[in-house]
Amino acid sequence: xxxxxxxxxxxxxxxxxxxxxxxxxxxxxxxxxxxxxxxxxxxxxxxxxxxxxxxxxxxxxxxxxxxxxxxxxxxxxxxxxxxxxxxxxxxxxxxxxxxxxxxxxxxxxxxxxxxxxxxxxxxxxxxxxxxxxxxxxxxxxxxxxxxxxxxxxxxxxxxxxxxxxxxxxxxxxxxxxxxxxxxxxxxxxxxxxxxxxxxxxxxxxxxxxxxxxx
Amino acid sequence: xxxxxxxxxxxxxxxxxxxxxxxxxxxxxxxxxxxxxxxxxxxxxxxxxxxxxxxxxxxxxxxxxxxxxxxxxxxxxxxxxxxxxxxxxxxxxxxxxxxxxxxxxxxxxxxxxxxxxxxxxxxxxxxxxxxxxxxxxxxxxxxxxxxxxxxxxxxxxxxxxxxxxxxxxxxxxxxxxxxxxxxxxxxxxxxxxxxxxxxxxxxxxxxxxxxxxxxxxxxxxxxxxxxxxxxxxxxxxxxxxxxxxx
Numbered sequence: 001x002x003x004x005x006x007x008x009x010x011x012x013x014x015x016x017x018x019x020x021x022x023x024x025x026x027x028x029x030x031x032x033x034x035x036x037x038x039x040x041x042x043x044x045x046x047x048x049x050x051x052x053x054x055x056x057x058x059x060x061x062x063x064x065x066x067x068x069x070x071x072x073x074x075x076x077x078x079x080x081x082x083x084x085x086x087x088x089x090x091x092x093x094x095x096x097x098x099x100x101x102x103x104x105x106x107x108x109x110x111x112x113x114x115x116x117x118x119x120x121x122x123x124x125x126x127x128x129x130x131x132x133x134x135x136x137x138x139x140x141x142x143x144x145x146x147x148x149x150x151x152x153x154x155x156x157x158x159x160x161x162x163x164x165x166x167x168x169x170x171x172x173x174x175x176x177x178x179x180x181x182x183x184x185x186x187x188x189x190x191x192x193x194x195x196x197x198x199x200x201x202x203x204x205x206x207x208x209x210x211x212x213x214x
Numbered sequence: 215x216x217x218x219x220x221x222x223x224x225x226x227x228x229x230x231x232x233x234x235x236x237x238x239x240x241x242x243x244x245x246x247x248x249x250x251x252x253x254x255x256x257x258x259x260x261x262x263x264x265x266x267x268x269x270x271x272x273x274x275x276x277x278x279x280x281x282x283x284x285x286x287x288x289x290x291x292x293x294x295x296x297x298x299x300x301x302x303x304x305x306x307x308x309x310x311x312x313x314x315x316x317x318x319x320x321x322x323x324x325x326x327x328x329x330x331x332x333x334x335x336x337x338x339x340x341x342x343x344x345x346x347x348x349x350x351x352x353x354x355x356x357x358x359x360x361x362x363x364x365x366x367x368x369x370x371x372x373x374x375x376x377x378x379x380x381x382x383x384x385x386x387x388x389x390x391x392x393x394x395x396x397x398x399x400x401x402x403x404x405x406x407x408x409x410x411x412x413x414x415x416x417x418x419x420x421x422x423x424x425x426x427x428x429x430x431x432x433x434x435x436x437x438x439x440x441x442x443x444x445x446x447x448x449x450x451x452x453x454x455x456x457x458x459x460x
Contacts, residue, residue, distance in 0.1 A: 068220065078232060089244060092254065
């Protein structure tokens with residue numbers, strides 16, 4: 001990578017696999033559970049988190065030498081909440097339709113523990129550019145898992161992908177439904193999100209023994 | 215961390231400064247964008263009302279409102295009258311679509327007479343009576359517009375929500391759910407019964423239109439119950455007015 005030094009590149013690639021925020025750090029599980037019944041929602045949420053975490057990490061990093069340590073958590077919370085609300089208001093004014101889609105996620109973004117976790121663990125002790133890369137990397141790592149989980153939940157639970165009926169029509173009995181296939185309604189229930197995340201963790205750890213703890 | 219940022223005085227000053235900066239930033243954003251946001255909300259309401267009576271850009275299974283630029287003219291073309299029903303008094307008000315249903319519900323609870331807006335539309339020689347409704351879903355508010363004919367048979371609906379679960383309760387604003395309501399009768403043998411979002415329905419294609427039931431969404435029981443309750447409690451209040459139409 002010519003653009004990034006080896007160390008900087010690791011900030012992006014690490015959270016995608018060996019230090020993934022969901023499967024390894026086990027952060028952000030609540031939103032992985034809430035919004036992975038549909039692929040579209042998962043993608044929207046991933047992009048939003050990418051945006052907020054990237055910018056938030058830079059803001060916190062710029063302020064890292066002046067934030068009093070006693071109230072740093074509250075300061076982090078205010079930064080992320082203010083950021084999300086300003087973006088939300090902007091969208092309501094200039095891209096109303098988009099804001100309708102996103103409004104559900106506003107609360108979930110503010111309370112997403114990955115965001116607070118990265119502020120606390122990385123941005124408070126690192127320079128803005130590295131913090132930005134760390135934010136982007138972690139948001140991508142989060143997004144990848146979200147999209148994988150949503151892909152399986154929507155496909156097996158509703159027989160659709162991004163709303164398109166890829167498996168045929170369950171009521172008209174066309175496509176695979178003609179052979180007696182049925183949607184698994186349990187897939188769109190929240191517990192299945194945890195089970196799918198569990199399966200991903202299992203696969204990941206069995207492929208990389210270094211991740212297994214004693 | 216340096217010593218300087220650990221002192222109580224600095225912490226206090228920082229907190230005050232932060233509150234002032236963030237507070238004024240948010241206040242500035244909110245007040246400078248308010249005009250635009252309100253205008254967008256007005257357009258949305260007109261789009262929703264028109265959607266319920268079948269004036270929309272739907273194609274196939276997709277959901278599309280009348281274009282933003284055309285809303286104003288389409289609204290005045292199709293909506294013939296905007297009524298406000300207060301008890302037995304009915305008056306016309308061309309700003310009735312801006313009446314805040316939530317505020318009216320609260321004031322009705324306090325014992326006041328509720329202002330019930332009703333929009334009378336006409337399309338292809340057919341009259342539509344469109345009522346706004348509002349209720350509670352699983353997480354937050356749900357609301358919508360119901361277009362009826364003069365016998366309180368539903369002609370079309372539009373539902374929306376603030377924060378129902380994506381993929382489950384949020385699907386009340388999907389075509390496959392809303393389209394089921396068209397043709398359903400709110401009355402049963404001359405008395406008001408509403409429409410129940412029913413689980414374990416033997417009629418998933420919803421061909422039976424007189425059973426006061428539509429098929430529920432799997433995994434969205436509480437949102438569905440909220441829709442049933444909202445239809446019942448809100449539309450019941452319009453029954454006296456519809457009786458006068460006969």
